[in-house]
Amino acid sequence: MMSIDYRELRARLRIQDVLHWMNWRAIRQGGDQLRGRCPLCSASAKDQTSSNTSSGSVHRTFSVHTQRNLYRCFRCHSSGNALDLWAAYRQLPIYDAAKEIQIRLDGNKQP
Numbered sequence: 490m491m492s493i494d495y496r497e498l499r500a501r502l503r504i505q506d507v508l509h510w511m512n513w514r515a516i517r518q519g520g521d522q523l524r525g526r527c528p529l530c531s532a533s534a535k536d537q538t539s540s541n542t543s544s545g546s547v548h549r550t551f552s553v554h555t556q557r558n559l560y561r562c563f564r565c566h567s568s569g570n571a572l573d574l575w576a577a578y579r580q581l582p583i584y585d586a587a588k589e590i591q592i593r594l595d596g597n598k599q600p
Contacts, residue, residue, distance in 0.1 A: 493587045495572070501594055504558045504571040510593070511578055516549060527551035527562040529577050 508523075515523035527550050550564035561568035567577055576586035 493584065493591060495587060498587055498591060498594075499558075499570060499572055502558075502571045502590060503555075504553055504560060504574065505555055507571045507575050507578075507590075508553065510575070515553070521554060521556040523553040523555065524549045525551050527564055527567075529562060529567050529574075530565045 511528050513528050514525060516525040517523070530550070551560065551562045553560045558571050559569065560571075560574050569577070572583065572587060572590065575581075575590055576583050579586055579589065581589070
Protein backbone atom coordinates (compact mmCIF):
# COMPACT_ATOMS: atom_id res chain seq x y z
CA MET A 490 0.00 0.00 0.00
CA MET A 491 1.30 3.41 -0.99
CA SER A 492 2.22 5.76 1.85
CA ILE A 493 1.28 9.39 1.29
CA ASP A 494 2.71 12.38 3.11
CA TYR A 495 -0.10 14.89 2.59
CA ARG A 496 1.90 17.83 3.90
CA GLU A 497 4.75 17.14 1.48
CA LEU A 498 2.33 16.49 -1.38
CA ARG A 499 0.49 19.78 -0.80
CA ALA A 500 3.83 21.60 -0.71
CA ARG A 501 4.86 20.12 -4.08
CA LEU A 502 1.51 20.50 -5.81
CA ARG A 503 0.70 23.76 -7.56
CA ILE A 504 -2.90 24.63 -8.36
CA GLN A 505 -1.77 25.75 -11.82
CA ASP A 506 -0.68 22.16 -12.52
CA VAL A 507 -4.07 20.79 -11.48
CA LEU A 508 -5.85 23.35 -13.68
CA HIS A 509 -3.60 22.37 -16.58
CA TRP A 510 -4.44 18.66 -16.10
CA MET A 511 -8.12 19.66 -16.17
CA ASN A 512 -7.61 21.72 -19.38
CA TRP A 513 -9.12 24.71 -17.57
CA ARG A 514 -8.59 28.15 -19.08
CA ALA A 515 -8.92 31.43 -17.24
CA ILE A 516 -11.21 34.01 -18.74
CA ARG A 517 -9.74 36.84 -16.71
CA GLN A 518 -6.39 37.24 -14.97
CA GLY A 519 -5.33 39.82 -12.45
CA GLY A 520 -2.01 39.46 -10.65
CA ASP A 521 -2.04 36.12 -8.88
CA GLN A 522 -5.81 35.68 -9.31
CA LEU A 523 -7.57 33.82 -12.11
CA ARG A 524 -11.29 33.74 -12.88
CA GLY A 525 -13.33 31.60 -15.18
CA ARG A 526 -15.97 28.94 -15.56
CA CYS A 527 -16.19 26.49 -12.67
CA PRO A 528 -15.12 22.98 -13.67
CA LEU A 529 -17.04 21.54 -10.72
CA CYS A 530 -20.52 23.01 -11.21
CA SER A 531 -23.24 20.84 -12.73
CA ALA A 532 -23.20 20.05 -16.44
CA SER A 533 -26.25 22.23 -16.98
CA ALA A 534 -24.34 25.22 -15.64
CA LYS A 535 -21.39 24.40 -17.90
CA ASP A 536 -23.67 24.41 -20.92
CA GLN A 537 -24.98 27.91 -20.22
CA THR A 538 -23.55 30.67 -22.34
CA SER A 539 -23.24 34.33 -21.56
CA SER A 540 -26.27 34.95 -23.77
CA ASN A 541 -28.36 32.99 -21.25
CA THR A 542 -27.57 35.45 -18.47
CA SER A 543 -27.56 39.21 -18.67
CA SER A 544 -24.14 39.61 -17.06
CA GLY A 545 -22.55 36.33 -18.10
CA SER A 546 -21.57 35.81 -14.45
CA VAL A 547 -21.75 32.03 -14.79
CA HIS A 548 -18.39 32.28 -16.56
CA ARG A 549 -16.65 34.14 -13.76
CA THR A 550 -17.79 32.37 -10.64
CA PHE A 551 -14.62 30.30 -10.24
CA SER A 552 -11.74 32.16 -8.60
CA VAL A 553 -8.19 30.84 -8.17
CA HIS A 554 -5.55 32.44 -5.95
CA THR A 555 -2.27 31.04 -7.28
CA GLN A 556 -0.01 32.38 -4.51
CA ARG A 557 -2.12 30.74 -1.82
CA ASN A 558 -2.82 27.61 -3.91
CA LEU A 559 -6.57 27.97 -3.24
CA TYR A 560 -9.78 28.03 -5.27
CA ARG A 561 -13.41 28.98 -4.64
CA CYS A 562 -16.59 28.86 -6.71
CA PHE A 563 -19.16 31.44 -5.74
CA ARG A 564 -21.89 29.48 -7.51
CA CYS A 565 -21.55 25.92 -6.16
CA HIS A 566 -19.64 27.04 -3.03
CA SER A 567 -16.81 24.55 -3.45
CA SER A 568 -13.43 25.67 -2.17
CA GLY A 569 -10.11 24.31 -1.03
CA ASN A 570 -6.54 23.68 -2.05
CA ALA A 571 -5.09 22.05 -5.16
CA LEU A 572 -5.50 18.53 -3.78
CA ASP A 573 -9.13 19.22 -2.88
CA LEU A 574 -9.75 20.54 -6.40
CA TRP A 575 -8.36 17.39 -8.04
CA ALA A 576 -10.38 15.15 -5.72
CA ALA A 577 -13.59 17.07 -6.45
CA TYR A 578 -12.94 17.19 -10.19
CA ARG A 579 -12.22 13.46 -10.41
CA GLN A 580 -14.97 12.68 -7.85
CA LEU A 581 -12.54 10.63 -5.79
CA PRO A 582 -11.88 10.25 -2.09
CA ILE A 583 -8.94 12.41 -1.02
CA TYR A 584 -6.64 9.39 -0.58
CA ASP A 585 -7.25 8.13 -4.13
CA ALA A 586 -6.81 11.64 -5.52
CA ALA A 587 -3.54 11.99 -3.61
CA LYS A 588 -2.30 8.68 -5.05
CA GLU A 589 -3.07 9.88 -8.59
CA ILE A 590 -1.31 13.18 -8.00
CA GLN A 591 1.72 11.53 -6.43
CA ILE A 592 2.03 9.25 -9.46
CA ARG A 593 1.71 12.23 -11.83
CA LEU A 594 4.30 14.29 -9.95
CA ASP A 595 6.73 11.39 -9.56
CA GLY A 596 6.25 10.47 -13.23
CA ASN A 597 7.41 13.95 -14.26
CA LYS A 598 10.81 13.50 -12.53
CA GLN A 599 13.75 13.12 -14.85
CA PRO A 600 16.16 10.25 -13.93
